Amino acid sequence: MIRKKILNLIGKTLRRLQKEKLFPLVDLSKIKVEHSPKREYGDYCSNVAMVLAGILKKEPKEIAKIFLEKLQEFKIEKFFEKIEVAGAGFINFFLSKNYLQKAVFEILKKDKDFGRLNVGKNIKTQVEFISANPTGPLHIGNGRGAFFGDVLANLLEKAGYKVEREYYLNDAKFNTQIQTLGKTALGKGKTYLNDYLQSKILKIKTKLKRVNNDAEAGYLLAKEVFKDIKNFIEKELKIKFHKWVSEEELYRKNKVKKIYQWLKAQNLVYQKEGAEWLKISDFGAPKDEVIIRKTGEPTYFLSDIAYHKDKFDRGFKKIINIWGADHQGHVPKIKAIAKILNYKGKLDILICQMVRLKGGKISKRKGKIITLKELIEEVGLDVARFFYLTKSLSTQMEFDIKLAKSHSQKNPVYYIQYAHARICSILRKYKKQNKIEANIKNLRCLEHESELELVKHLIKFPEIIEETAQDYQIQRIPQYALDLATAFHQFYQDCRVICEDQKLTQARLALILATKIVLRETFSLLGISLPEKM
RNA sequence: GCCCCUGUAGCUCAAUGGAUAGAGCAGGGCCCUUCUAAGGCCAAGAUAGAGGUUCGACUCCUCUCAGGGGCACCA
Numbered sequence: 353m354i355r356k357k358i359l360n361l362i363g364k365t366l367r368r369l370q371k372e373k374l375f376p377l378v379d380l381s382k383i384k385v386e387h388s389p390k391r392e393y394g395d396y397c398s399n400v401a402m403v404l405a406g407i408l409k410k411e412p413k414e415i416a417k418i419f420l421e422k423l424q425e426f427k428i429e430k431f432f433e434k435i436e437v438a439g440a441g442f443i444n445f446f447l448s449k450n451y452l453q454k455a456v457f458e459i460l461k462k463d464k465d466f467g468r469l470n471v472g473k474n475i476k477t478q479v480e481f482i483s484a485n486p487t488g489p490l491h492i493g494n495g496r497g498a499f500f501g502d503v504l505a506n507l508l509e510k511a512g513y514k515v516e517r518e519y520y521l522n523d524a525k526f527n528t529q530i531q532t533l534g535k536t537a538l539g540k541g542k543t544y545l546n547d548y549l550q551s552k553i554l555k556i557k558t559k560l561k562r563v564n565n566d567a568e569a570g571y572l573l574a575k576e577v578f579k580d581i582k583n584f585i586e587k588e589l590k591i592k593f594h595k596w597v598s599e600e601e602l603y604r605k606n607k608v609k610k611i612y613q614w615l616k617a618q619n620l621v622y623q624k625e626g627a628e629w630l631k632i633s634d635f636g637a638p639k640d641e642v643i644i645r646k647t648g649e650p651t652y653f654l655s656d657i658a659y660h661k662d663k664f665d666r667g668f669k670k671i672i673n674i675w676g677a678d679h680q681g682h683v684p685k686i687k688a689i690a691k692i693l694n695y696k697g698k699l700d701i702l703i704c705q706m707v708r709l710k711g712g713k714i715s716k717r718k719g720k721i722i723t724l725k726e727l728i729e730e731v732g733l734d735v736a737r738f739f740y741l742t743k744s745l746s747t748q749m750e751f752d753i754k755l756a757k758s759h760s761q762k763n764p765v766y767y768i769q770y771a772h773a774r775i776c777s778i779l780r781k782y783k784k785q786n787k788i789e790a791n792i793k794n795l796r797c798l799e800h801e802s803e804l805e806l807v808k809h810l811i812k813f814p815e816i817i818e819e820t821a822q823d824y825q826i827q828r829i830p831q832y833a834l835d836l837a838t839a840f841h842q843f844y845q846d847c848r849v850i851c852e853d854q855k856l857t858q859a860r861l862a863l864i865l866a867t868k869i870v871l872r873e874t875f876s877l878l879g880i881s882l883p884e885k886m
Numbered sequence: 887g888c889c890c891c892u893g894u895a896g897c898u899c900a901a902u903g904g905a906u907a908g909a910g911c912a913g914g915g916c917c918c919u920u921c922u923a924a925g926g927c928c929a930a931g932a933u934a935g936a937g938g939u940u941c942g943a944c945u946c947c948u949c950u951c952a953g954g955g956g957c958a959c960c961a
Contacts, residue, residue, distance in 0.1 A: 440942070629959095680889085767924070770925075841925055844921085
């Protein structure tokens with residue numbers, strides 16, 4: 353990655369300057385190399401001079417000049433056309449044609465491994481997401497965590513983590529929710545009743561006759577609902593989980609009991625008002641929590657502790673939980689548990705803000721929901737995925753289904769897919785007569801501004817993955833795909849691929865092949881299809 | 887009352903403390919004897935408000951206003 357190269361170069365220059373006692377020792381962490389916001393500022397820029405200015409109490413521009421002089425003592429001609437100081441003291445790097453032309457060759461050579469990094473160092477990682485309650489089909493709110501989690505997992509894999517996707521099923525018979533579901537099944541209450549559940553209840557009618565309590569009935573019904581959810585996730589959302597963990601099973605395997613006894617042995621449990629409380633306020637939580645109710649039944653929190661203990665025990669060094677906004681208060685409690693259990697890995701809990709329907713809330717209880725299935729039937733899986741993924745998790749999405757439908761006629765997904773279709777079309781036409789031979793000699797023909805601009809976008813791909821694996825800002829990926837498609841369409845407009853000049857034709861064919869690879873890799877991260885014809 | 891998230895163009899959203907705040911859609915004006923016009927080009931349009939921190943703030947801090955979520959012996 354050229355960005356890393358620039359950063360190393362800056363580091364080397366700094367060390368040399370320190371050796372010559374021109375500059376003091378500085379903290380490297382503040383020094384950044386970014387993509388230049390404008391073409392006239394080059395391709396990459398660094399704030400190194402500004403950071404030094406704060407320490408040296410000198411003009412950033414002056415420092416930049418001294419710095420640049422020293423930097424140019426290294427052999428860097430083949431990478432950069434020029435490096436200059438601009439604006440408030442930025443150092444701008446302009447990539448050389450030579451470097452860009454070679455980069456195309458590199459992409460073709462790496463093919464599907466282009467963008468694969470080892471920053472993850474094969475660390476055992478878990479992404480837990482969706483984990484919807486088994487009280488009805490997935491709704492459009494669940495779609496958010498579903499697609500985000502899936503893409504984050506894809507991305508971390510590409511970045512070199514060893515990733516497992518997991519779904520946690522809240523099916524414990526102790527859960528009030530399951531018991532309420534049971535009441536509904538037995539006709540003792542209507543809390544969750546709707547057409548969907550009614551049909552499921554009918555289906556398990558004979559089984560229900562044999563049970564005599566709410567919990568059992570609820571468990572049976574939850575099982576039935578979950579069957580649907582699982583099927584929908586696998587067949588229609590095309591998301592593959594490694595593991596589906598059942599809460600009830602944690603009870604059956606005595607994992608809840610064990611952790612309860614352990615916590616007691618640590619002197620972290622106390623009695624108050626007939627219930628048993630866990631002392632987590634000493635570990636960063638705002639207050640202590642009940643783990644055993646007055647009735648003697650365990651709370652959801654206790655089984656969740658058992659679940660996290662189980663995650664830790666399975667050896668995950670990085671755990672990412674993706675939860676809905678309504679679980680936000682649960683975050684400090686689980687963080688406290690990680691402390692109590694002395695978890696040494698990294699536990700990230702990401703909160704998806706609500707998806708709101710225009711004109712109303714999404715609530716299973718109020719019955720006014722749009723299922724994810726309905727949405728996908730309306731706009732298609734590709735469009736739906738893209739729609740969710742372009743927004744950061746922390747914004748509340750306003751969902752206008754009418755708008756989504758109209759956007760499905762004309763939307764950015766097609767814009768990107770169209771770029772791919774155009775590439776395929778050219779390749780089809782050319783392949784009818786000839787073979788494509790990409791070699792560096794031919795690539796020297798790439799000189800047009802639109803050609804070079806396209807290459808610059810291509811080489812960003814690994815950098816995008818690196819950044820996103822670190823900050824989880826998934827919306828960067830669809831944005832990148834859009835930018836890449838724009839660069840391609842621009843190129844397509846300006847440069848004819850199959851032309852009189854044989855060498856140039858070969859060079860441009862190589863370029864569009866490289867573009868095809870990067871588009872394919874990007875969309876494979878997003879889980880969106882890339883048709884050859886449109 | 888306390889805690890979390892959000893407030894950017896007419897609409898839906900971007901912008902690891904960086905330079906002249908970007909896209910898409912909607913609306914206005916151009917470009918198809920040429921590898922797919924589901925495309926390209928041009929013009930128009932925005933940081934809720936008030937302070938502060940610093941070389942530099944949409945971004946960080948304080949307050950105000952507005953919206954959402956949480957503060958259960960629900961999950």
